[in-house]
Amino acid sequence: MAILVEKVYERTCDALLEPGGLQLGLLTETQFLLFVETVVEDFLKKTELVKDFFTTTGSRGVVSYQYVSGQLSLDEVYYDGVYLRRSDALSIDFTPAGGWSSETGFPERWFHDRSGPRSFGLYPAPDEDGKTITMFGAKNPMVKPLSLLSTIAEIPESFTFYIWAGIMAKIRSMDGELKDDFQASYFMNRYTEGVNIGRVVMSEALLAG
Amino acid sequence: MDITRADLRDRILQRLENNYGFYEEAEIDRAINDSIRILNAVTGLLQSSYNISGNSVAGQAVYTVPSAILVPLAVYFDNEPLSKTDLRSLSLDRPEWRMETTATLGAQVSRWVPLGLNRFAIWPADAVGGHTIRVDGLQEPSFTDLADEVLPIHAEHAEVIEGHAFHTLTVKEGGKIFLDSTLKVFRQQYRQKIQSLQIWADELMPYLRVQVKAEKA
Numbered sequence: 507m508a509i510l511v512e513k514v515y516e517r518t519c520d521a522l523l524e525p526g527g528l529q530l531g532l533l534t535e536t537q538f539l540l541f542v543e544t545v546v547e548d549f550l551k552k553t554e555l556v557k558d559f560f561t562t563t564g565s566r567g568v569v570s571y572q573y574v575s576g577q578l579s580l581d582e583v584y585y586d587g588v589y590l591r592r593s594d595a596l597s598i599d600f601t602p603a604g605g606w607s608s609e610t611g612f613p614e615r616w617f618h619d620r621s622g623p624r625s626f627g628l629y630p631a632p633d634e635d636g637k638t639i640t641m642f643g644a645k646n647p648m649v650k651p652l653s654l655l656s657t658i659a660e661i662p663e664s665f666t667f668y669i670w671a672g673i674m675a676k677i678r679s680m681d682g683e684l685k686d687d688f689q690a691s692y693f694m695n696r697y698t699e700g701v702n703i704g705r706v707v708m709s710e711a712l713l714a715g
Numbered sequence: 716m717d718i719t720r721a722d723l724r725d726r727i728l729q730r731l732e733n734n735y736g737f738y739e740e741a742e743i744d745r746a747i748n749d750s751i752r753i754l755n756a757v758t759g760l761l762q763s764s765y766n767i768s769g770n771s772v773a774g775q776a777v778y779t780v781p782s783a784i785l786v787p788l789a790v791y792f793d794n795e796p797l798s799k800t801d802l803r804s805l806s807l808d809r810p811e812w813r814m815e816t817t818a819t820l821g822a823q824v825s826r827w828v829p830l831g832l833n834r835f836a837i838w839p840a841d842a843v844g845g846h847t848i849r850v851d852g853l854q855e856p857s858f859t860d861l862a863d864e865v866l867p868i869h870a871e872h873a874e875v876i877e878g879h880a881f882h883t884l885t886v887k888e889g890g891k892i893f894l895d896s897t898l899k900v901f902r903q904q905y906r907q908k909i910q911s912l913q914i915w916a917d918e919l920m921p922y923l924r925v926q927v928k929a930e931k932a
Binding site: 662667699703710 | 739742745749752753755756757777782785786787788801802803806807810811812813814829830831832833834853855856883886887889893894897915917918919920921923924
């Protein structure tokens, strides 16, 4: 279950009538790899196709925590193995105790608002150091920088065509000899189709039957 | 009736006016494989079962879906079906589920939780290990690309695969040939057919608007 960048490169070269490798200078290998990175990241953000558990460590009195490397989103949080309910800062403002940001204890809830991008908060803040905070959310398994020999793990091969379509949409939108408005529109349409398929199979792979 | 790769290659090449020089066999195979993969993801055509390699591990709740499965649909523990639940429901019901095992609860493994395409959890975790865990699901197709390979499709799907593979190959031609194949093969035939076959309720294929410039008289 992986996408081989070299295979995407081969089909791109074939489509651009440069079999065997880009040599005409209309598109460089560096541009191609940048498009792969951009499209794969966009595809993963839109479909959340790959999910995983991530961990970080709690600190006494610290409310806010950052996502870890490779983490794209956050769905659920566990503190020391115990599930925390999702909440929002506004409802915590109205808890009877008030002054919540200085409270410490065993966290009961987590929230996304008021904690900045790629971060979340715990209420109350932990009252001890070193406990494990486990996060569940979408993951970007891509290891950068990419090369033609890179493997993008965990994305099923069934989506290779659509990743390629996203890359072709970008190539056909570039100013210069490769620009082709019809193909750009066609490939963007196919890429959107792939995103839609990714989303529906993910809903099956996340929700109870 | 079995459809072999050689059959389909021939049919596609005929539609490409037997242009052997322009279309490599590997390109045709890639277009066939892509088309089968897409058809499968949209229609749920291929389904199969695989055991987790190494069986259950003592105390382990989260497992990797076998790589041959594209979407896990059901999980069996020692051939007994597990009840499917989602992560939030299990977590709300059992806030400490990640630490619970068959030994701590004195209960059998009874539920499974899909965690995306690549992972799933069982609850409670098996305290002993060594039990079989089977995953049923939508299969990720694999191919040998040999001429005598029997393709994993039904005869009624051959036309859809052939049409889509032909259409995607014409990208290389560009211009009017690709435009024609988009309008006539992709939009009028393929899109409608695949929508009639899809198992998902959502609209998957956005309508492709094509602006055709009028030719000068």
